[in-house]
Each structure stands twice: as structure tokens, then as C-alpha cells.
Amino acid sequence: MEKVKVLRKYPPKRDNILLILHELQRLNPNNYLTEDDLRLVSQYLSLPISEVVGVATFYSLFSLKPRGKYLLRVCKSPACHLEGAVSLLQEIKNYLGIEEGDTTDDGMFTLETSECLGHCAEAPAMMVNDEVFTKLSEESVREIIDRLRRS
Numbered sequence: 001m002e003k004v005k006v007l008r009k010y011p012p013k014r015d016n017i018l019l020i021l022h023e024l025q026r027l028n029p030n031n032y033l034t035e036d037d038l039r040l041v042s043q044y045l046s047l048p049i050s051e052v053v054g055v056a057t058f059y060s061l062f063s064l065k066p067r068g069k070y071l072l073r074v075c076k077s078p079a080c081h082l083e084g085a086v087s088l089l090q091e092i093k094n095y096l097g098i099e100e101g102d103t104t105d106d107g108m109f110t111l112e113t114s115e116c117l118g119h120c121a122e123a124p125a126m127m128v129n130d131e132v133f134t135k136l137s138e139e140s141v142r143e144i145i146d147r148l149r150r151s
């Protein structure tokens with residue numbers, strides 16, 4: 001079982017909780033942590049389930065509900081805000097026909113916002129799964145979305 005393999009990669013110490021949760025989430029084609037995942041981590045690390053849920057809900061990286069194949073996270077921190085992140089976000093909402101936090105009906109895209117992605121000098125920035133895109137424009141985000149749709 002793939003999940004057990006993930007657990008065995010890490011010693012059962014609380015310090016490894018983020019790495020384990022991250023890997024388990026990546027295993028899920030719908031990009032989220034299931035109740036089963038949380039229970040598994042709780043047992044493996046000998047932590048109360050409430051603590052595991054607390055960690056999983058504290059970090060915006062994790063989700064407890066199904067998400068799209070591609071998770072678009074538009075940075076809304078100051079540098080990106082000043083460089084047009086609000087209109088960029090609006091353009092993506094219009095283009096995909098969804099609101100922030102929603103997933104497209106075809107299960108391809110989930111739209112979220114994030115704090116600084118560490119690319120302030122190249123603002124505005126957006127992360128798609130593990131890849132960061134920078135110096136975005138309304139046109140370039142449409143191109144990125146089109147490319148992902150075709151992939």
C-alpha cells in the first residue's frame with residue numbers, strides 16, 4: 001500500500017508530520033487529505049487525531065476536501081497586490097467561471113489565494129501545484145490555464 005510506504009520513509013516523530021501529510025496529499029488525485037489519511041498519521045505518530053486535524057487545517061497548503069487536478073494559488077501579499085493581483089484573480093475567476101475556494105465542474109482547477117510565495121521581485125505571482133509562475137498578466141494566466149487544460 002502506497003500510504004504505508006510513505007509513512008515508513010519517515011521515523012514516527014512529530015517533527016515529520018508536515019512531510020508525511022504533504023506526501024499523502026500528493027498521492028490523492030483529488031489533492032486532499034482524507035479522514036483515513038488523518039487517522040493513519042495519528043496512529044503512526046501516536047498523536048491525538050485532533051492534533052493532526054489541527055495541523056492539517058492550520059496550513060493552507062492542506063485541504064480536507066477534494067480539489068482540482070491543478071491548484072491555482074494567487075499571491076495576495078503586498079508586492080503582488082500592488083502589481084495587480086486583484087485584477088489577476090478576477091480574470092481567473094471570470095475565465096474559469098468559479099469563485100475563490102471553488103473547483104471547476106470538470107475537476108481540473110481549484111482557485112485559492114496565498115500569502116507571499118517568495119517571488120516578490122517578480123510580482124505578481126501564482127503557484128500551480130508545485131510550480132511558481134511570475135510576472136503574470138491577465139493574458140499570461142489565460143495562456144497558462146489553456147496549456148494546463150490541453151495537458
Ligand code: FES
Nearest residue numbers: 075077080117119
Ligand atoms: S508578495 Fe507575492 S510573491 Fe511575495
